[in-house]
Amino acid sequence: MSDLKVLNFMRYAKVAAITSIVLLVVSIGSLAVKGLNLGLDFTGGTSIELEYATAPNIEQVRSDLVAAGYPSAVVVAYGADTDIMVRIQGDAANLAEDVSQVLNSGEYDVTIKQASFIGPQIGEELRDDGGLGMLFALGVVMVYVALRFQFKFSIGAVAALVHDVIIVLGVFSLLGLDFDLTVLAAILAVIGYSLNDTIVVYDRVRENFRIIRDMTVPEVINYSLTQTLGRTLMTSGTTVVVLLALFFVGGEMIHNFATALLIGVGVGTYSSIYVASVILLAMKVTPEDLMPPKVEVEGEEFEELP
Structure with missing residues (x-):
């Protein structure tokens, strides 16, 4: 193991969980009371x-x-x-x-x-189709992560994505910003961005579970997050620079699009570090969950290569 200074991310797991719960409650409450300020794409x-x-x-x-x-x-x-x-x-x-x-x-x-x-009927169809498309994307993500990693990991990944989507929608509801097709496209882009970040973290967690035997599960997660932190900050930072340019000089037509992406990138970076990882701890993931299955060949057991 290298001399990497490991940051204790999981030390703040409870604080992060409480923060996420508060943000989700506020967002869901605003969506239930105020709803979204739907644009002409959806209202006609x-x-x-x-x-x-x-x-x-x-x-x-x-x-x-x-x-x-x-x-x-x-x-x-x-x-x-x-x-x-x-x-x-x-x-x-x-x-x-x-x-x-x-x-x-x-x-x-x-x-x-x-x-x-x-027409209002076309707008209603666009709204319903957009919602179904988002649910379909989340379902595909769950299947993909379950097949690539393990079922517990798929729960964490989808929970992080749902967390991100609800908070972005909640901010738009609280601020009364117009929600149109460009914002819906931004939310789908946020799902892809957040998933990519989560997959990078999960891939390193899986690798470290297989090669490190003298660490507890929280320590392995901390070590994995520390290893990927530089990449996460670099990706988020360069993305935010571009989005800020779109936000300030891109014009009013894409202003809400850039707003949704700015919120989504920030929340997505946070959720890939905390929500997705904290879910793994809550579901009591163990190295055995990621061990290759054993196969028998002529009475002897071998581990199947990954």
């Missing part, structure tokens, strides 16, 4: 692409729409400086023309480039 509405003769003032456009009776209108810049997108809940056939007239009444010359309507 009209998306209108407008082109201005000169670059408009986005805040002034929002103020004009609010004054005209559209308080829930979402105005975002996209493409060229003269292009904006207005998203409004409602299915009126002449909604695009009404919005164009409101904005043309000001100091700008506005033309409609494109208008599209998402």
